[in-house]
Amino acid sequence: MSISELTGFDVPTGLLIGGEWAKGAATFPVLDPATEEPLAEVADGTVADALDAVGAAQLALPGWAATPPRQRAEVLRKAFELMTARSEQFARLMSAENGKSLRDARGEAAYAAEFFRWYAEEAVRVEGTLLRAPSGANRIITLHQPIGVALLITPWNFPAAMATRKIGPALAAGCPVVLKPAEDTPLTALALAELLGQAGVPDGVVNVVTTASPAPVVSAMLADPRVRKLSFTGSTEVGKILLGQAAQQVISSSMELGGNAPFIVFEDADIPAAVEGALIAKMRNGGEACTAANRFYVHEAVADEFVAAFAGRMKSLVVGPGLDEATELGPLVNEETRSKVAGLVEDATGLGAALVTGGRRPRRRGYFYEPTLLDAVPADARLLGTEIFGPVAPVVRFTDEADAVRWANATEFGLVCYVYTQDLRRGLRVAEALETGMVGLNRGLVSDPAAPFGGVKQSGLGREGAHEGLLEYTETKYIATDW
Ligand code: ADP
Numbered sequence: 282m283s284i285s286e287l288t289g290f291d292v293p294t295g296l297l298i299g300g301e302w303a304k305g306a307a308t309f310p311v312l313d314p315a316t317e318e319p320l321a322e323v324a325d326g327t328v329a330d331a332l333d334a335v336g337a338a339q340l341a342l343p344g345w346a347a348t349p350p351r352q353r354a355e356v357l358r359k360a361f362e363l364m365t366a367r368s369e370q371f372a373r374l375m376s377a378e379n380g381k382s383l384r385d386a387r388g389e390a391a392y393a394a395e396f397f398r399w400y401a402e403e404a405v406r407v408e409g410t411l412l413r414a415p416s417g418a419n420r421i422i423t424l425h426q427p428i429g430v431a432l433l434i435t436p437w438n439f440p441a442a443m444a445t446r447k448i449g450p451a452l453a454a455g456c457p458v459v460l461k462p463a464e465d466t467p468l469t470a471l472a473l474a475e476l477l478g479q480a481g482v483p484d485g486v487v488n489v490v491t492t493a494s495p496a497p498v499v500s501a502m503l504a505d506p507r508v509r510k511l512s513f514t515g516s517t518e519v520g521k522i523l524l525g526q527a528a529q530q531v532i533s534s535s536m537e538l539g540g541n542a543p544f545i546v547f548e549d550a551d552i553p554a555a556v557e558g559a560l561i562a563k564m565r566n567g568g569e570a571c572t573a574a575n576r577f578y579v580h581e582a583v584a585d586e587f588v589a590a591f592a593g594r595m596k597s598l599v600v601g602p603g604l605d606e607a608t609e610l611g612p613l614v615n616e617e618t619r620s621k622v623a624g625l626v627e628d629a630t631g632l633g634a635a636l637v638t639g640g641r642r643p644r645r646r647g648y649f650y651e652p653t654l655l656d657a658v659p660a661d662a663r664l665l666g667t668e669i670f671g672p673v674a675p676v677v678r679f680t681d682e683a684d685a686v687r688w689a690n691a692t693e694f695g696l697v698c699y700v701y702t703q704d705l706r707r708g709l710r711v712a713e714a715l716e717t718g719m720v721g722l723n724r725g726l727v728s729d730p731a732a733p734f735g736g737v738k739q740s741g742l743g744r745e746g747a748h749e750g751l752l753e754y755t756e757t758k759y760i761a762t763d764w
Pocket of ligand 1: 436
């Protein structure tokens with residue numbers, strides 16, 4: 282089926298450069314992960330197209346930076362309203378190209394739109410400071426000015442939210458952008474760009490370059506001195522390559538990279554609540570989230586109860602095409618992702634982990650994998666140190682709080698940790714000791730446009746969302762003066 286039949290609306294498939302939609306010299310296919318059939322052909326942008334987009338953004342910079350904050354805010358507010366009015370279309374589009382269940386896609390459509398609303402509210406609150414120098418000799422004034430043209434690179438797992446989380450603050454701060462979406466899910470980004478035009482974003486302020494060859498296209502943009510900001514969400518592996526390239530022009534870089542989230546259940550936890558939290562932290566988006574719980578450390582005293590209840594909930598999930606209303610778990614995004622997940626499960630069971638439920642590819646077309654729970658996973662199983670990115674939950678039992686914290690921290694990642702305990706003192710003590718950017722304390726979900734999202738160690742640099750997310754698109758200027 283075509284994308285318009287599946288979603289009920291026409292999605293642009295060209296390149297958006299300087300307010301004009303261009304066809305591009307060639308195209309590449311976007312596949313439906315539930316059927317493995319092509320959904321659409323999208324323009325395959327070249328290095329020349331990308332540099333044209335950078336040029337268009339640079340041309341739009343003075344005008345957009347000078348646009349009154351209230352006016353920029355009104356455009357973002359309009360984008361929020363349009364996206365909310367079309368949330369069902371966006372949900373269907375994301376289910377079609379990413380495979381996620383409609384309920385996940387509806388959640389994402391609402392969450393993604395909220396970044397427009399939040400940054401409409403933040404656009405008018407870019408405050409500076411004024412203070413008297415300690416010596417008394419002069420005054421110190423600071424201002425936050427737009428950093429310049431921003432290159433935004435987004436992954437396929439949250440095709441709308443990862444784009445709006447970057448476009449919202451960039452536009453609020455006064456920065457034009459070039460968005461390069463992931464090649465598996467470019468359609469949502471193109472639909473968003475069209476919506477932003479309808480919301481009143483001037484030509485050249487939002488440009489989109491889709492491409493099947495991200496490496497040369499992105500390198501060329503990072504080598505262009507007109508680009509002053511890189512905001513990347515994706516794998517740590519690619520993030521490191523891009524940081525190296527950004528270093529050549531000393532481009533300010535915000536990085537949201539991989540995670541390896543521990544989910545710790547203490548013996549004093551509310552177990553039914555922990556199971557519900559585990560289900561959200563593990564299974565939201567089919568496990569294809571950098572915030573997905575990747576390792577479950579469960580106290581020996583409650584492990585049998587937790588594992589039985591969690592397995593029961595996992596087993597009962599309805600697996601099917603994302604666009605089926607009943608589906609709770611859709612397919613994985615592509616075959617590569619599914620093979621990786623299957624390989625990690627085989628490695629763990631080969632080392633002696635107990636397979637409680639799942640562990641197979643269902644016999645049907647599409648990149649499906651069963652909800653899987655493994656117990657008594659040995660410490661050397663690869664999945665404890667690797668981002669699984671699929672519906673697989675490995676459980677490791679512990680008896681000592683200090684061990685749980687030590688194991689949780691024994692990773693190069695540090696994005697999010699989940700902690701379940703009814704003892705608030707313990708919860709806060711453990712939250713402080715964890716090497717992480719975010720903690721879900723008796724909650725399986727942390728993402729919120731009003732909160733600073735981001736990681737420590739190799740999970741990233743900088744924060745998205747909250748007021749901090751806006752400051753990532755500004756430079757601080759200090760004026761020393763006296764009167
Ligand atoms: P994931 O593992 O989530 O697919 P990737 O890091 O591979 O994450 O992809 C995230 C984004 O980075 C996508 O937009 C992709 O096109 C882009 N990308 C992948 N490889 C490169 C590269 N070598 N240079 C620049 N961008 C890349």
